[in-house]
Each structure stands twice: as structure tokens, then as C-alpha cells.
Amino acid sequence: MLEIKNIVKQYANHRALDDVSTRVEQGSIFGLLGPNGAGKTSLIRIINQITAPDSGEVFFDGQPLSPDHIGRIGYLPEERGLYKKMEIGEQMLYLAQLKGLSKQExxxxxxxxxxxxxxxxxxxKKxxxxxxxxxxxxxFVATVVHQPDLIILDEPFTGFDPVNVNIIKEEILSLNRNGATIIFSTHRMESVEELCDSIVLINKSKKILDGKVREIKKAYRTNTYRVEHLSHDVQLASVEGLFAIESREDKGENTALTIKIAAGRTINDVLAHLLPIVQIHELKEIIPSIHDIFVQQVTTKASNPLISEQE
Structure with a gap:
């Protein structure tokens, strides 16, 4: 649907985007992530042709992005773009007709x-x-009423209570099921986990991470598990070369351990050691959330095959 190639955008002495490339697949929900000032809004404005890149290209359905594509895009900006004194119905009609709909439709x-x-x-109402x-x-209604192929939502949950957040989430999923491709920019990492198929993370104008959410989380696994067992069993200790206990929590009748498995060993190796000793009630792998990965990547320069080589 959308291919972004080597985009550079400079404002006076500030470089907002520095050689950013990514791809938004047809029919996906794509998360555009980054801290404030990272360059997300600059990229969104380029896709909407509000501004142009200094260099690089954007392709829409395989064609260079052009004014002809505007009618196929719906954009919900973070800042409000409504006329305060105008009646809602009249304003909706005006905006829908700007997108090419007849008054009747x-x-x-x-x-x-x-x-x-x-x-x-x-x-x-006004x-x-x-x-x-x-x-x-x-x-939101003004953004989707013309049934755009690409919907760009910049912080769509701002101002909503939890009930309305869920309503909008359901509408986003429904629009996606009906064929819309969605770019979703937000600080709500739990929404990214729930909604997005793929993400790109931009920090200080550079792309530092992108890919499918499932593959990114898999790449950041740390071989760490939570094991809960009966407390009256023996007191477990770390076993060199097999696993290390990172934390221990007393939960009444049970004890919950966080363990990190040694390199080259598997959870089956750990279970073979534990099962003759304790009665296990729960075993669960601890996989970093997108929030954890986001924080890690904007505060460190950890080495990972999915991280861009750009500095």
C-alpha cells in the first residue's frame, strides 16, 4: 500500500527525518511509534502531502505519491481541525464533499x-x-466517512473515556476488516499490542526498529520464565549452567520465582530438574511488551538484528 524510501526532512537547523524507510502492507494496521519530537508528525504530514520531503520518495500502491491519492486517504490529526462556530451536520457535509462525495451520498x-x-x-450543535x-x-467520523483506503490516526484516543476508547478500537478493527489500511500513531503501547500487525519506531529523526510485532517480540525474548510452585516444597536455588533465580515472591501457599535459563539450555531441561523436586502450579514465559521494547530502544543502543544500522 505505502512504501517510504530514504525520506529526509530538514527544518532550518533541525533535521526532523534522517533517511527513514519503511513499508506499510495493504490491509494492515501499522504502528508509527516514537517519543515526542522523534519525527512521526513530520512523516505523517509528508504522506498527507501537507509538506514535501527534501529527498526520498513515497509510493502509494506502487505509484509515486501524488495529489490524486488525497481522496483515498483519511487523516485524523492530533490537533483539532474543526470549525468551532459551525454546526456539526453542516461541517460534516462540507468536509465529506471536499473528499468527493455528492451531497446526497x-x-x-x-x-x-x-x-x-x-x-x-x-x-x-456547534x-x-x-x-x-x-x-x-x-x-473521527469526518476522517472515515468517505471510506478511504488508507486511514492515518494520530493519537486517536485523546480525550476519550475508557468506554469510548473501546468503541473507537472496535471501529478501527471493523474498518480494517473491511479492507482499510491503517497507520496508527500513539503513545498508548497497550493499544499497539492489541491492534497493530507491524510497527516502526523512530527516535531523534532516525528509524531504529521496524517489523511485525510478533517477530519483534520474539527477537527480544530473554529466556526468562515465571515458575510458581507449592511453598512447602524444598527451597529452590539457582543451578549453575542451568538457570538463575532473579526474584522470589511469597504468595501464601505458593512461591513465585522469576528464572533466567542459561544459554544453550531449554525450559525442558529446567523442568527435568524441577519436577522431581517441587509441585509446579504455573509456568509462563516472560516476553517483553512493546512498551518495554520501546523504552529500551529510546534509552539505550542495544544491539539487535532488527535495529537499523543508522546512528
Missing amino acids: ATSRIKHWFEKMEMQSWWH VEDLSKGMQQKVQ
């Missing part, structure tokens, strides 16, 4: 979305009369 689709999002009574969360709902 726009009216039909807007009414459908207003009913779906429980916004029927908002038609004659944006300034709505809460932050209500405004975000309006802007």
Missing part, C-alpha cells in the same frame, strides 16, 4: 455514522459546545 453516510456512534442529536471527547468523535 454524504448526507446518507453521515447519518449512518451518527446513528452508529450515538450522535443523532448533534446535527445542529463544535465549541462539545466536550473534547465529543469533538474527537466528530473528527
